[in-house]
Every structure is written in structure tokens, then in C-alpha cells.
Amino acid sequence: xxxxxxxxxxxxxxxxxxxxxxxxxxxxxxxxxxxxxxxxxxxxxxxxxxxxxxxxxxxxxxxxxxxxxxxxxxxxxxxxxxxxxxxxxxxxxxxxxxxxxxxxxxxxxxxxxxxxxxxxxxxxxxxxxxxxxxxxxxxxxxxxxxxxxxxxxxxxxxxxxxxxxxxxxxxxxxxxxxxxxxxxxxxxxxxxxxxxxxxxxxxxxxxxxxxxxxxxxxxxxxxxxxxxxxxxxxxxxxxxxxxxxxxxxxxxxxxxxxx
Numbered sequence: 303x304x305x306x307x308x309x310x311x312x313x314x315x316x317x318x319x320x321x322x323x324x325x326x327x328x329x330x331x332x333x334x335x336x337x338x339x340x341x342x343x344x345x346x347x348x349x350x351x352x353x354x355x356x357x358x359x360x361x362x363x364x365x366x367x368x369x370x371x372x373x374x375x376x377x378x379x380x381x382x383x384x385x386x387x388x389x390x391x392x393x394x395x396x397x398x399x400x401x402x403x404x405x406x407x408x409x410x411x412x413x414x415x416x417x418x419x420x421x422x423x424x425x426x427x428x429x430x431x432x433x434x435x436x437x438x439x440x441x442x443x444x445x446x447x448x449x450x451x452x453x454x455x456x457x458x459x460x461x462x463x464x465x466x467x468x469x470x471x472x473x474x475x476x477x478x479x480x481x482x483x484x485x486x487x488x489x490x491x492x493x494x495x496x497x498x499x500x501x502x503x504x505x506x507x508x509x510x511x512x513x514x515x516x517x518x519x520x521x522x523x524x525x526x527x528x529x530x531x532x533x534x535x536x537x538x539x540x541x542x543x544x545x546x547x548x549x550x551x552x553x554x555x556x557x558x559x560x561x
Contacts (some may be wrong), residue, residue: 303334303382303384303410303411303412303425303471304334304379304380304381304394304408304411304442304526304527304528305324305327305332305334305379305410305504305527305528305529306376306377306378306379306410306473306474306475306490306523306526306527307324307376307377307378307379307409307525307526307527307528307531308373308375308376308378308408308451308475308477308482308526308527309318309375309377309482309523309524309525310374310481310482310523310524310548310550310551310552311373311374311375311376311521311522311523311524311525311550311551312374312520312521312523312550313518313520313521313522314372314373314374314430314554315372315373315374315523316371317342317366317371317373317376317378317438318366318367318368318369318370319502319504319509319511320525320527320531321366321367321378321534322367322379322504322507322509323338323504323505323506323507323509324380324506324531325357325358325360325363325367325380326339326358326506326507327358327380328356328357328358328360328363328381329356329357329358330356330358330506331417331505331506332380332506333382334357334380334381334382335356335358335382336354336356336381336382336383336388336451337352337353337354337355337356337380337381337383337390337392337393338352338353338356338360338363338378338379338381338393339351339352339353339378339379339393339394339395339408340366340376340377340378340379340395340405340446341372341377341378341397341521342373342375342376342393343373343374343375343376343404343406343477343479344350344372345479346375346403346404346479347401347404348397348406348479348533349373349508350373350395350397350504351365351509352390352393352394353390354389354390354391354392354544355392356515357380357496358375359410360473368392372528375389375477375481375482376386376481377395377406377407377408377477377482378395378408378473379394379395379408379409379410380392380489381393381394381449381525384412385412385428385430385431386420386427386428386429387428387431389427391426391427391428391518392428392432392541394407394408394409394410394431395407395408395433395475395483396432396435398423398435398436398439399438400442400443400478401448402455403451403478403479403480404478404479405421405433405439405476405477406475406476406477406478407431407438407475407476407480408431409431409435409472409473409474409475410471410472410473410474410489410528410533411428411436411470411471411472411473411474411487411488412428412430412471413432413466413469413470413471413472414469414472416430416433416434416437416470416472416491416510416556418433418434418436418437418440419421419437419440419441419463420436420440421436421439421440421441421443421444422440423435423436423439423440423443424436425469426450430474432464434472434558436556438466438476441462442458442459442462443498444453445458445486446458447466452481452547452549452554452555453555455481455547456483456545456547456555456557459476459483459485459545459547460485460517460545463485463487463545464543464559467485467487467543467559468476471487471488472485473485473486473487473488473489473490473528474488475526476540478499480549481547481548481549481554482526482547482549482561483545483546483547483548483549484526484540484545484546484547484548485544485545486540486541486542486543486544486545487542487543488542489526489528489529489530489540490526490527490539490540490544491530491537491538491539492524492525492526492527492537492538492540492546493524493530493532493535493536493537493538494522494523494524494551494552495513495517495521495522495525496521496522496523497517497523498514498553499513499514499516499517500512500513500514500526501513501514501534502532502535503533503534504531504532504533504534505530505531505532505533506531514538516550522550522551522552523550523551524548524551524553526548530547536561541558543555543557543558543559544556544557544558544559545558
């Protein structure tokens with residue numbers, strides 16, 4: 303399986319600390335060595351980095367770790383290939399334009415023999431993940447109005463996520479830069495950092511940061527990951543079927559599949 307990392311913040315924030323921990327799981331402390339990618343929103347634009355090489359030894363990943371790119375919303379993925387060859391076209395996150403915005407998607411899981419509904423959005427690579435994303439985008443285009451409110455959006459995304467999860471494993475991150483949708487099929491966790499800030503230690507690298515020195519009292523930064531990235535903080539572990547819609551670091555809608 304792959305691993306996910308997402309960020310939602312109320313002020314442009316860099317992802318260097320969390321990204322440093324995640325990259326170690328891409329071939330060093332974890333087996334997810336089949337490529338990685340990260341997307342940072344800057345206004346309506348997206349700054350993208352992809353590499354089919356292991357993130358733990360990628361010079362491009364090294365650059366991202368040391369270059370404090372500021373963003374309110376970011377999505378990152380490290381890959382352990384199960385469907386599709388190891389190549390640039392198959393590295394997440396995937397990006398498509400809809401209604402004048404870039405939509406970014408990353409998936410952890412597998413849905414065997416997934417059948418995509420026909421539509422204008424088609425995959426470039428040969429992963430089940432990109433095929434699912436194209437299906438999702440086509441169905442959103444036909445279901446939602448351009449100016450859909452968050453409540454309308456969440457209802458459709460949850461319905462689609464539950465449909466995909468019923469066919470296999472579907473943990474996902476999806477954003478259009480204004481919000482971040484997170485869905486847990488099997489494994490996901492989150493933490494929201496706000497004042498008073500304190501120090502934190504990564505699990506996968508000998509790196510500690512004092513967030514009080516890096517933030518203002520008004521900052522709110524939420525991190526979502528497949529597995530908790532720090533060893534000395536209390537993370538909120540999602541339950542299977544749980545979803546959250548984030549905006550500016552806060553949860554604006556949430557729910558859980560009824561069994």
C-alpha cells in the first residue's frame with residue numbers, strides 16, 4: 303500500500319517537517335519506494351513535484367525538504383506499486399482542471415478490475431487510482447453545479463467514496479485549493495496544531511521542531527497522514543468509513559458511514 307500526507311492551514315505554511323518524515327518511509331523506514339509526488343496550492347495555481355525514484359534518496363525530494371514552499375493546502379503521496387508500472391505517469395498526486403480550478407487527488411488502496419464510467423476525463427497512466435480519479439471527476443461534472451456549496455460537494459464526494467470503498471480499499475485526499483476532502487477506508491490519522499504550540503519529534507527521522515518559534519498565535523495547521531508522523535503528539539485516528547472536509551485548517555463538515 304501507499305502512504306498519504308495532506309495539509310490544511312489558515313495561513314501559508316511550509317510542509318518541510320512532515321514531508322521529511324514521510325520521505326523516509328519511501329525506501330528507508332518503509333517499503334513505499336516506487337515513486338512520490340507532492341502538490342502545493344498557491345492561490346489558484348499548483349506547484350507540482352513528481353519523481354518515480356524512492357523519496358528517501360530522491361534529489362528532488364531533498365530540494366522540497368529544504369525549500370520552505372508556503373501553502374494553505376498541500377497533498378503528498380509515496381507509492382508502493384500494485385497496479386501499473388513504476389514510471390512518472392503513474393506517480394500521484396494526479397491533477398485535472400474543473401470549473402477553472404485544479405483538482406488534486408491521491409489514493410491509498412486498490413480496487414481490482416475497476417470500471418470507469420465514460421466521460422471527457424481519461425487517465426494518462428495505467429493505475430487503478432488515476433482511473434478512479436477520472437471516474438470521480440466525470441461524475442462530479444455531471445452531478446454538481448459549478449457553484450456548488452460545500453454541503454452539496456461533501457454529499458456527492460461521500461457517496462462516491464463509499465461506492466469506491468465498497469469495491470476495495472479507498473483512502474483518499476482530494477482538493478481544489480479551497481477545501482481538502484479526506485476519506486478513510488482502512489487507515490488515516492490527523493492532528494490540528496494551534497496555540498499554545500510546542501515541540502514535536504518525527505518518528506522516522508532524528509528531527510525535532512519547536513512550532514512556537516515557527517508560528518504566530520493565530521495559526522491553525524492540520525496534518526492528515528496514513529500513519530502518525532510524530533512520536534510525542536496525540537493524533538486523531540480515523541475510523542473506517544469516516545470522512546472530513548477541511549478548510550483553513552478546520553473541519554467544516556464530517557461524518558461516518560452507518561453500518
